[in-house]
Structures are given as C-alpha cells and as structure tokens.
Amino acid sequence: MPVKLLPQFRFFNSTFTLTRLPKMKCNSTLKPKIIPVFSRMFPHKLKYRSIGFPILPAQEQELRRFSTRSGSPGSVSVSKSLIEDEAELSDWVSGLRSDSFKKTQVYSDSDDNEGDRGSGRGKFGNRRNGGEERGEKRRRDDDDFSGSGRRSGGPSMESNSRGGGRFGSEFVGGRGGGRGQMLSNSRGGGRFGNDRGSRNEGGGSGGQDRMESSSRGRRFGSEDRGSGGQDRMESSLRGGRFGSEGRGSGGRDRMESFPRKGGRFGSEMTSSSASRRGKGLVGSGYGRDMGAQVGSSRLGRKEGTSMGRGSSMLLDEDDTDNEDEDEEEENGYKGFRDLIDSEEESEESDEVADEKVLSLEKEDSPRASHPSSSGKSDSHLTETGFDQFPLSPLSLKGVKDAGYKTMTVVQEATLPVILKGNDVLAKAKTGTGKTVAFLLPSIEVVVKSPPNTLDQKRPPVLVLVICPTRELATQAAAEANTLLKYHPSIGVQVVIGGTRLALEQKRMQANPCQILVATPGRLRDHVENTAGFATRLMGVKVLVLDEADHLLDMGFRKEIERIISAIPKQRQTLLFSATVPPEVRQICHIALKRDHEFINTVEEGSEETNAQVQQMHLVSPLETHFSLLYAMLKEHIADDVNYKVLVFCTTAMVTRLVAELLGELNLNVREIHSRKPQSYRTRVSDEFRKSTGLILVSSDVSARGVDYPDVTLVVQIGVPADRQQYIHRLGRTGRKGKEGQGILLLAPWEEYFLSTIKDLPISKAPVPLVDPETKKKVERALSHIDMKSKETAYQAWLGYYNSNRSIGKDKYRLVELANEFSRTMGLDNPPAIPKLVLGKMGLKNVPGLRSK
Numbered sequence: 067m068p069v070k071l072l073p074q075f076r077f078f079n080s081t082f083t084l085t086r087l088p089k090m091k092c093n094s095t096l097k098p099k100i101i102p103v104f105s106r107m108f109p110h111k112l113k114y115r116s117i118g119f120p121i122l123p124a125q126e127q128e129l130r131r132f133s134t135r136s137g138s139p140g141s142v143s144v145s146k147s148l149i150e151d152e153a154e155l156s157d158w159v160s161g162l163r164s165d166s167f168k169k170t171q172v173y174s175d176s177d178d179n180e181g182d183r184g185s186g187r188g189k190f191g192n193r194r195n196g197g198e199e200r201g202e203k204r205r206r207d208d209d210d211f212s213g214s215g216r217r218s219g220g221p222s223m224e225s226n227s228r229g230g231g232r233f234g235s236e237f238v239g240g241r242g243g244g245r246g247q248m249l250s251n252s253r254g255g256g257r258f259g260n261d262r263g264s265r266n267e268g269g270g271s272g273g274q275d276r277m278e279s280s281s282r283g284r285r286f287g288s289e290d291r292g293s294g295g296q297d298r299m300e301s302s303l304r305g306g307r308f309g310s311e312g313r314g315s316g317g318r319d320r321m322e323s324f325p326r327k328g329g330r331f332g333s334e335m336t337s338s339s340a341s342r343r344g345k346g347l348v349g350s351g352y353g354r355d356m357g358a359q360v361g362s363s364r365l366g367r368k369e370g371t372s373m374g375r376g377s378s379m380l381l382d383e384d385d386t387d388n389e390d391e392d393e394e395e396e397n398g399y400k401g402f403r404d405l406i407d408s409e410e411e412s413e414e415s416d417e418v419a420d421e422k423v424l425s426l427e428k429e430d431s432p433r434a435s436h437p438s439s440s441g442k443s444d445s446h447l448t449e450t451g452f453d454q455f456p457l458s459p460l461s462l463k464g465v466k467d468a469g470y471k472t473m474t475v476v477q478e479a480t481l482p483v484i485l486k487g488n489d490v491l492a493k494a495k496t497g498t499g500k501t502v503a504f505l506l507p508s509i510e511v512v513v514k515s516p517p518n519t520l521d522q523k524r525p526p527v528l529v530l531v532i533c534p535t536r537e538l539a540t541q542a543a544a545e546a547n548t549l550l551k552y553h554p555s556i557g558v559q560v561v562i563g564g565t566r567l568a569l570e571q572k573r574m575q576a577n578p579c580q581i582l583v584a585t586p587g588r589l590r591d592h593v594e595n596t597a598g599f600a601t602r603l604m605g606v607k608v609l610v611l612d613e614a615d616h617l618l619d620m621g622f623r624k625e626i627e628r629i630i631s632a633i634p635k636q637r638q639t640l641l642f643s644a645t646v647p648p649e650v651r652q653i654c655h656i657a658l659k660r661d662h663e664f665i666n667t668v669e670e671g672s673e674e675t676n677a678q679v680q681q682m683h684l685v686s687p688l689e690t691h692f693s694l695l696y697a698m699l700k701e702h703i704a705d706d707v708n709y710k711v712l713v714f715c716t717t718a719m720v721t722r723l724v725a726e727l728l729g730e731l732n733l734n735v736r737e738i739h740s741r742k743p744q745s746y747r748t749r750v751s752d753e754f755r756k757s758t759g760l761i762l763v764s765s766d767v768s769a770r771g772v773d774y775p776d777v778t779l780v781v782q783i784g785v786p787a788d789r790q791q792y793i794h795r796l797g798r799t800g801r802k803g804k805e806g807q808g809i810l811l812l813a814p815w816e817e818y819f820l821s822t823i824k825d826l827p828i829s830k831a832p833v834p835l836v837d838p839e840t841k842k843k844v845e846r847a848l849s850h851i852d853m854k855s856k857e858t859a860y861q862a863w864l865g866y867y868n869s870n871r872s873i874g875k876d877k878y879r880l881v882e883l884a885n886e887f888s889r890t891m892g893l894d895n896p897p898a899i900p901k902l903v904l905g906k907m908g909l910k911n912v913p914g915l916r917s918k
C-alpha cells in the first residue's frame with residue numbers, strides 16, 4: 067500500500083485553474099497620498115497605491131507557481147560564533163564558583179511562591195524565583211551585555227548573546243542593596259535567548275549576588291529566583307556540556323547546570339527541579355521564564371474590547387513587578403541550530419524537497435516584473451468577502467464589527483485550506499492580517515465542536531495558539547476576542563510569563579476557555595504544574611505557531627517539542643510567519659504533518675518586504691551615527707507632523723543610551739526594551755500605539771508582530787541579527803498596505819550585511835549634511851548623559867558584536883571598533899570592564915580593553 071510521504075503541492079499557475087480559491091481582485095482604489103520624505107535623505111517620494119496582489123479574474127486567479135521562495139539569502143549571522151562562545155562560557159562557568167554571588171529572595175505572597183518562584187515545581191523546573199525575580203529578566207533583547215547594575219546595587223554586568231551569537235552574560239546589580247548578579251545568556255537559537263534567561267535587574271534586596279549562565283536559548287537558563295540568600299551559580303547550556311551538576315543546596319552557594327541537549331524538556335528539567343526543590347534554587351532555565359511574559363504591551367489595537375468577555379488575560383498589573391521579562395523577546399538567535407540539528411539534516415532535507423507549495427503569484431503582475439523600485443505598492447486586500455466561505459454567521463458578524471470588509475491575500479489563500487482541515491505553513495508579508503487568517507478558521511473548529519459535557523470546570527482546550535512574546539500573545543488574544551464578539555460561549559485566555567502562576571491557575575479555573583493563547587515557557591509551566599491542565603490540553607484540535615520560524619528556531623524549539631508532545635497527534639497545525647528561512651522549512655515536520663501545504667503569498671521573484679515601504683541604507687563612519695540619526699529624525703519630523711518613528715538598536719543598553727541622547731536633544735522620545743519593567747513596557751507600547759508625533763527607541767522586543775498603526779519611519783542602527791530580523795523590524799511600518807520608510811544605518815565594517823538583503827528593494831541614501839551646529843549640539847547632549855549609561859552601552863555593544871561572526875572573529879579589530887564606539891559617546895578612554903565579563907566574552911588580555 068502506498069504511503070503518502072510527500073506534502074501536497076499547490077500550483078498556482080495560469081495553466082491551472084483552481085476553483086478552490088475564490089478570486090482575488092485587486093483593490094484598485096488608489097488613494098495617492100504624498101508621503102512625506104526626507105528631502106535630502108529620501109529623494110524618491112513614494113505614493114501609496116493599493117495595487118494588489120496578483121489579482122486575476124476569477125478563474126485565472128489562482129496561484130501559480132509553486133515556489134518555495136524561501137530561498138532567500140540566509141542569515142548572516144552569528145550562529146556559529148554563538149556555539150563557540152557557549153563553549154567558552156560553559157567551560158568558564160563550570161569552573162567557576164564564587165561565594166561572592168549571592169542571592170536572596172523576597173516574596174511574600176503565598177500564591178506567588180508557588181507560581182513565581184517556582185519552587186521547583188515541575189519538571190521543567192524552572193521557575194525559580196523568588197522574589198527577585200522580578201527583577202530579573204531578561205532575555206534577549208536584551209541583548210545587552212551591559213553591565214552595571216542598574217538599579218542601585220552593586221555592579222552589574224550583562225551580556226546576552228543573541229543570535230547566535232552573542233554571548234551573554236549579565237551582571238546586573240540588584241536593586242536593593244548591594245547585590246550583584248551576573249547572568250549570561252546566549253541566545254542562540256532563537257529568540258529566546260535573551261530574554262529568557264536572564265535578567266536580573268533588580269530585585270532582591272539585601273546583598274546577594276548571583277551569577278547565572280544560560281547559553282542558548284532563551285530560557286534555559288536563567289532564572290533565578292531562588293530563595294534564600296545564597297550564592298548561586300547556574301549554568302545551563304544545551305549541548306550537554308554543562309551538564310551535570312546541579313548541586314545547589316538550599317542555602318547558599320549553589321551551582322546548577324542542566325544539560326539540555328538532547329533532552330526534551332522533560333527530562334532535563336526534571337532532574338534539575340528535583341535538586342532545587344526545597345532548596346530554593348532556581349532553576350535553570352526553562353521555566354518560568356518562559357512564562358514570563360508579561361505584559362501585554364501590545365495589546366493591540368483592539369485592546370480594550372477584547373479582553374473582555376469570556377476571555378481573560380491572565381496578567382495583572384500587579385504582577386508586573388514580577389515579571390520576568392522573559393523570554394520571548396525576539397530576536398533570533400540563530401545559531402544553535404546548526405549544532406543541534408545536524409543529525410537530522412538529511413532526513414529533513416528530503417522532506418523539504420518534496421514539500422508541496424502553494425504560492426500566490428502572478429508572473430505578469432506588476433510586482434513580479436518590477437519588484438521593487440517601481441514604487442508600486444502591494445495590496446494586502448482582495449475583493450473576496452468573508453461571507454464567501456463557510457463561516458458561521460456569528461463569526462461573520464464579528465468580522466464585520468471589526469471593520470474587515472474583504473479578506474487580505476493571506477486570509478483568502480489560507481482560509482479554504484484550513485477550513486478543510488489541512489495543516490498549513492503560511493508565509494505572508496508583515497502587516498497583512500495573518501492573525502485573523504489563523505484565528506478565524508480556528509474559531510470555526512470550536513463552533514463545530516460538540517459542547518463539553520464532561521467536566522464543566524475544566525473544559526478541553528480546543529485551540530492552542532503559541533506566540534513567542536508576551537506582547538504578541540496578548541495581541542492575538544485581543545484579536546480573538548474581537549472576532550468572538552458574538553460567540554458568548556467561547557472563551558479565550560492568555561497565559562504569559564511575568565505573572566503569578568497561581569493567579570493564572572485560579573483564573574483559568576474561574577474562566578474556562580476553549581481557546582488558549584500562550585507563550586511557550588508559561589505554557590510549559592502550566593503543563594507541568596497546574597492540576598488538570600495536561601488533561602485539558604488533550605482536547606487540542608488546532609495548534610497554531612505564530613512567528614513559526616522564530617518558535618522553531620533553536621531558542622524555543624525544545625519547548626515547542628515538549629508542548630507538542632503534550633497535545634494529541636491527531637490535530638490540525640498551522641504555522642504562520644512573514645519569514646520562513648530554509649532551515650525552518652527543514653524542521654517544520656516537528657509540528658506539521660507530512661502532507662501539509664506551504665502557502666506562500668509572497669510572489670516568486672518579488673521581495674519579501676512590502677513594496678510600498680521605501681528602504682534605504684546609509685553607510686557612514688560610526689562617529690557620525692548619532693549626528694546622522696538626529697539629522698534624519700529632524701528632517702522626518704519637519705516633513706510629517708504626524709510622524710511616528712521606531713528606532714531599533716542592537717541591544718537594550720544601547721537602546722537606553724540612544725533614547726537618552728534623543729531626549730537630551732529635546733525630541734519626543736520613549737524607550738522600550740527588556741530591561742524595563744513590563745508595566746512600563748505595556749504603558750509605553752500603548753502610548754505609542756495611540757500616538758503620533760512620537761519616537762520609540764526599541765530593542766528587538768518590538769521587532770516582530772507588534773501592530774503599531776501608522777508608523778511612518780523605521781530606523782535600524784547597526785547591523786541586525788540577521789536578514790529575518792531586518793525584515794520583521796522593517797515590517798513595523800507599511801502595515802495594511804500603508805506606505806512607510808525604512809533606513810538602515812551601518813558603519814563601513816557592517817556593510818557586508820547588505821549582501822544578505824540584496825534581493826530587497828533597498829537603495830543607497832544620500833548622506834545628509836550635518837552642519838557644525840548640529841554636531842556640536844549632539845556632542846553637548848552626549849556630555850550630559852550619565853556615565854553609567856555609557857559604560858553599559860559600551861559593554862553591551864562589545865558583547866553584541868563579539869558574538870557576530872563577521873565582526874567578532876577578529877578580537878583585536880573588535881576592540882578597536884568598540885573603542886571607536888566609546889569615543890562616539892564622547893569618552894576619551896573606554897570604560898573598564900569586569901575581568902569576569904571579559905573572560906566570558908573571550909576577550910581577556912586583548913589589547914585596548916580596560917579591565918577592572
């Protein structure tokens with residue numbers, strides 16, 4: 067009997083008439099609108115055109131060729147270097163034990179204890195925490211390697227490697243008295259990295275110091291929260307190297323190490339948790355953090371409305387303190403993947419080769435022939451109404467109330483396939499409505515499911531949506547609530563980190579839901595520690611991975627595998643993202659059935675970014691960057707009174723520095739990054755969503771998925787972690803077919819990155835003139851910035867580029883460049899860096915560095 071091994075292919079070609087998909091029409095309502103431009107920086111003005119995606123007459127319409135289009139240039143980055151760094155890091159960590167790192171904890175709320183602190187619960191153990199956790203956080207975004215204790219306490223040093231690259235370690239001082247912490251996370255695989263693991267910021271009180279090291283991915287490692295004051299040192303790396311240990315004992319000095327590599331969560335953690343239990347140790351990784359997501363910052367557009375009704379968001383403002391920033395942040399840390407996946411490669415590549423792809427493209431479409439510089443815009447909308455598909459009347463009412471008149475291209479392409487029950491991997495450009503595309507058919511599954519008659523208090527979860535960040539989870543839940551407006555009996559809940567687990571447990575009991583939106587860490591926590599939760603998950607009929615490439619990247623991969631092992635094999639799985647790099651295609655079998663469909667709405671031969679977004683790059687010496695940034699912002703503001711600008715920086719601490727600088731220059735600016743408490747992040751995020759006339763300086767916490775309406779300009783300073791990150795950051799503008807602008811500001815030695823995005827419609831920007839007065843103004847503003855900010859930015863900068871494969875491999879050159887960065891901040895001498903940190907970065911004894 068033949069076995070079907072190959073995924074199905076969908077050919078969209080004019081020679082094939084597909085009747086299955088309704089016709090897509092071009093929304094030809096052109097509303098020319100002059101886009102403000104930088105008169106000097108951006109001489110080419112763009113006009114918005116809603117031209118559409120391929121739109122052909124009904125019968126023709128269909129997709130045409132199948133192309134896997136993923137073959138875009140790979141990421142640049144940082145991968146291997148991460149591995150190397152991790153090796154160094156783990157060796158270093160394994161041999162280190164310092165009584166000077168102590169930690170304490172403080173938590174009073176009993177519920178919390180269980181929850182947040184995670185006292186050892188579950189197998190995953192992870193949760194650690196104790197009071198301080200709260201302060202800790204960090205994950206990726208962080209990216210920062212910065213040091214210094216931010217909040218008061220002792221010295222701190224932070225370093226996270228992201229992308230594979232970075233290394234991270236973080237030493238942040240506690241808030242309370244003199245505690246100091248040192249954490250190290252490498253993000254390696256995926257986004258997690260950073261965040262997850264590590265954050266320390268404040269928290270504890272009393273003097274304790276902690277040192278953690280979590281390589282790879284996110285969450286592993288990091289958290290700490292244990293209780294009791296003690297010194298602890300954790301090391302969790304994935305590759306097994308660490309392995310071992312786990313000692314720690316209750317009291318003070320402890321050293322934990324969890325090998326992760328092979329294991330799925332389960333096991334790994336188990337061992338660790340065992341050891342920590344009762345000892346107050348925290349754990350390594352996994353845990354809580356994951357959960358940690360906090361806040362909701364992005365609640366999105368629909369915010370208010372949404373959370374209401376049957377749904378509840380398990381997150382309290384009160385909890386913000388606790389948040390761990392966790393996990394999720396974004397970025398991609400790639401890197402680890404190579405190491406981990408090597409054994410699977412051959413098998414996977416076969417699968418990819420056979421995959422069936424459905425690609426929406428039209429060979430003769432304007433875009434295909436003039437992909438980029440034509441100035442033509444994509445149309446994310448079709449003329450197909452939602453009522454052309456078999457959706458329940460109440461869902462259609464919800465869609466109508468949401469203001470969605472016709473479907474977007476990705477919605478039109480995926481809905482019929484998903485409604486048929488097929489597994490789908492979908493790729494569609496940023497801001498084109500992927501969230502509705504997976505939520506709407508998922509809701510229909512709930513509508514069609516027989517009512518639960520067994521356990522009213524613990525109804526099965528029918529739809530499980532996993533998002534990489536808390537903000538995204540919150541935003542997706544908000545969208546779900548909007549769509550569910552007329553389905554009073556269907557509930558949505560969000561479980562994200564940064565909240566008290568026990569509180570979430572209670573809320574889940576009080577408000578049973580059929581749709582659960584979660585971040586991986588917290589979800590795993592519930593699987594392990596919430597009574598009856600695992601049983602509820604056995605009801606899952608639809609699993610959605612939003613930002614799938616990120617979730618399947620090494621940082622989250624283990625957690626995803628663990629979660630998948632906790633839900634039925636007989637289910638429908640939907641993977642969505644704006645980027646689907648080849649590596650992800652190779653591993654998507656982890657979640658998808660072999661006969662899944664790859665629906666690619668990005669035209670073959672066209673760029674992966676929105677054509678109506680004008681992309682520019684500017685390569686200029688580092689010393690000019692601050693002045694250039696200021697000049698271009700001023701110009702943009704002058705051009706557009708309704709300006710709304712996102713400035714992405716490489717690390718959290720560099721983000722802070724840039725925000726402080728722009729503030730000194732009297733620009734209306736806010737900052738957002740993982741070192742900020744979630745409550746602050748949520749507030750700022752909401753403010754930015756609703757405002758115009760505002761600049762938001764951000765780390766990669768805002769890179770993916772955040773739906774800020776009407777962003778007029780995205781500036782990226784310094785080389786992004788990889789190609790995908792560039793695309794997702796840029797995707798914060800030009801959403802829903804609107805126009806936007808993006809500029810990438812690089813130093814000459816970062817110019818290599820342009821080769822990885824050379825297929826995108828990015829052109830060279832003329833260098834704006836920076837008059838002497840502007841230069842002086844910037845220098846003056848820099849001189850007003852606190853030394854601490856400069857020190858931490860320097861250290862973070864060094865850590866970020868150290869983990870970059872292209873730049874960080876020549877340590878001597880790297881140090882020269884870092885010192886150049888130091889001079890751009892107005893420092894005559896580069897700040898001294900703790901020896902431990904230098905050792906961790908593999909930079910001991912490199913000339914040009916000052917140690918302390």
Ligand SMILES: Nc1ncnc2c1ncn2[C@@H]1O[C@H](COP(=O)(O)OP(=O)(O)OP(=O)(O)O)[C@@H](O)[C@H]1O
Nearest residue numbers: 470472473474496497498499500501502644771773
């Ligand atoms: N059919 C529709 N008509 C009009 N607007 C829509 C429609 N579907 C979704 N939207 C809106 O489009 C915006 C972008 O949607 P969404 O955030 O889901 O994009 P995305 O493709 O997931 O982007 P990203 O890749 O950045 O995550 C949202 O504000 C959403 O409410």
